[in-house]
Amino acid sequence: MPMDFEMMQTYNYLKQISDDGNKLIMVLSCACGLSEKKGEEGYTTFLWACVQGDLQLVRSLIEADCDKDVANASGFNGLLLASFYGHLGIVQYLIDNGFSKNWRDKERGMNAIFVASTGGKLEVVKYLHSIGCDVNSKQKDGGNCIFTASQQGHLDVVKYLVSVGGNPNEKNFLGVSPIYAATFQGHLEVVKYLVSIGANPNEQDKTGNYPINIASQKGYLEIVKFLVQSGCNKNEKGLFNVTPLMIAVSEGRFEVVEYLVSIHANLNDKDCMGLTPLYYAKQKQNQNENHKKILNLLVQAGTQ
Template sequence: MTSNSDTLKPTFTPEEIEALYFNTARQGEIELLAEFIRAGMDINHQNNEGHTALILASYHNQLSAVELLLEKGADPNIIDNKGAAALTGVAFKGYIPIAERLIKAGANVDSENNLRRTALMFAILFGRNEMVKFLLQAGANPNHTDGEGLTPLQLAENQGDAELIQLLQKQN
């Protein structure tokens, strides 16, 4: 005979648990995210696209979730299937407070994606001038060459952004 509590106990597949975990990070639900971590969820677990909870929380501007994940040992240098680390998504979105936390936690400021583009290059391509300034101050390489042979200065020139061109020329 089964007890009433056994018949009411919800069961989730590993895929459903993973989806809930990643949605929790993406939406910045701190209490639930902390519960997943306490329950033993691998903090650096990657989904089928290579995203970690930290990558998703960063990309969706969930500063409190980012701080919790970093505090609990999330690796800021894990890359997704496209070679992008958390800092890459933050750079093209322009989320400086999250970029600061990631770099403070040891994120490689010059991490390259599969096209050899860095966070600095993405910030340039998406017109995130304040992020460009921040990344340069954080030590980003202004002379890096991507997979197409382009430097940050050349990308800024292609974008026609006079402010960034001037800024990057001063770096050389």
């Protein structure tokens, strides 16, 4: 998010004071409330300095007694922002100066090691773990650090968290596992790694869907192939008894449909309403060229 114009003026003014080393003017600026002026999304100069990685400005503001406990409109304080953006020096400085390493935002319950995992900031994650932060920290929805790193595709962070005791099978409150989350976002290498360490690629979420159904829906052909090769059922029935083939047909994922047909997925399976892949194809045939190709492919393959 870019800084708005008025906030930029305030930020640049206070930064210049900091760069000049003028401690008296900085103290006076903080005392008169200039440092507490908020821009869009509730960001103060202190919070912006944490985002920008300006350790000198962060230090100057804290020494001048600015409000260091302020949070933005999303509930993130300076420590969470510095952790998310990977500014290790600021993270260390804030913790050394009284910030709780386990502080959480009120809305989602995220702490520093969780947001660093989300942002893929490995060195920050390592540091926070080294000072005792829990690598199995969860946000309020139940997702842990490995879950969020997997969801965002940060393979190096996932590997590190696993190596220091993170649980790669922890599900959130919707029953979504890290491997499911990685599949949903199309992160093939994360999926491969999680399977290699024993994560179950065939676990349902609470709606009844499986990773292979989601990969087919999204059109992630390489993930679909990998899941099948890893033992997932190519005819797995998820929510409403919809199979990977049905959902790929419905979404117009021609390459996935072509692959599933080539490995002899059941062309005549029925969902909970008794509808077949061919029915889905006929319903969508006029939407675009992919849907037309899918209908022709199914007819040529002998579906009924």
